[in-house]
Amino acid sequence: MSIEIRHLTHIYDVGTLGETKALDKIDLTIKKGNVFGLVGGIGSGKSTLASLIAGLEKPTGGRITIDGEPPCPGKNVGILFQQPEDFFFEKTLFRDMASGLLHSGLTEDEVDERIHSTLDLIGLGRQILDQSPFHLNRGTLRLAAFASVLAMRPGVLILDEPTASLDPKSRKRMLEVIEHISGDITIIYISHRLQEVVAVSEHLAVLDGGKVTFKGTVPGYLDWAAGQDGGEYLPVLSQVMYRLYGLGFDVDPDVTCLDDAVEQIRQSLEKT
């Protein structure tokens, strides 16, 4: 499903002394079946944008449509919260995962099937289903929350820092799963890990103080980031490639995957 965001503004605590403008006239179009990366500093408004697209809050100005319809949480859009512990409200993980599915009108057999196949996809053991979400550690909780939203098969899936507090192995698995499900599902990928964002997404937007400071494709983003002062927005791999390119190596600085980068450096060394 494609998402249209027009003149979106969001202000928290309007009319009070604590009034905060979290988003300021945002315009974005997110194409169907794409992975759309969203990056930006702390407090730049990423999570606010996420919760507006997820339909959990009403924007104070502008509008969001998903295939022409307003966002309807649990129906056309799903979200993985930045704090996974905020996501659970039932006593066991099974009941938690089932609650949303039963409400969407599936039979109990279908619910079982959905839950088991989703856990298998993510690589979580079934013994986890009987545990209380309040007692799991954060990484497992995040995977479980991911399983919970994914099981609902939403048309749009928002992932707010999905790989934070995961170990390297589960992080790799998470990225593979995202790769696997994109195409059917439009994914919004929010992260501070730039390397992951450029590897997994096709398009990107950068938020700064509630405004969009860049939007475009990944190569376009790398060029933009390389031109910024300090170059903090450049993933480490790209920083290395840009340096090598600057030193006269015959490499493409816009490569985003480690294997490709190694291959290019090898070829370039062979040529000299």
Next chain:
Amino acid sequence: MIGIYGHGRSYIHLLDPRTKLALMVGVSLLIYSVRPLGLGVLLGLVLLLSRTCGLPYTRLVQGLRPVLVFFGVIFLTHVLFTPGAPLFEGLPVPTLEGVVTGSVLILRFILLILYTSIMTYTTSPSGLNYALMFFLRPLGTFGTDLAFMTGTAMTLIPGLFREKDIITKAQAARGYKPRGLKGFTALVVPLLHRSFRRVDELSDALESRCFHSDRRYYYYRKTLAKRDCAGVGGYFVLAVVILFFL
């Protein structure tokens, strides 16, 4: 809403927390003792105060929402059980007296909540805690413990609202809008669970800052300013006017 503090530099914000707490007690006494006309004056005053300290009326009114049912019950009991002149011919209840006493009582409750909202909105939790401690000092260690517990409980109230918000959002994210009794348990069970954990974390945090019940330092030291005297003076003028002239 009670328990939500908003930064600011208004006259009421700048009053010493001790003055505000004392005035709050004074105003509560007034609320319970004045005649209906005096209640009208107090209502006007609270609206004026909320304007001066920058608390929007919508937020002020929101604070009443949680106790609406309670008000309804009190009002109904008065309307149904106060003897007097019937409002409708042929029916023993409701009576005119019942409606009047019920409304006045509820107005008193409403005023109490509104004034408390103003106080908590303009006084930081630590300031309030200090004021409580100051007044409970004559009670010794028990007093400081009591002040500490009340202060901590006050700071946890906004947290409770935030937790409720998070849980409803988590449920909404799964397209789940629980209603009625089922909705109540669906909210309360995780709310209790999360709150207990929050309290647990808070006690760990206190311990990690070397907080012991036998040694306590407060960094809050202030002498009373002219505006505090003005505030107290204003209160006495108000009290005399509405107690004796209205």
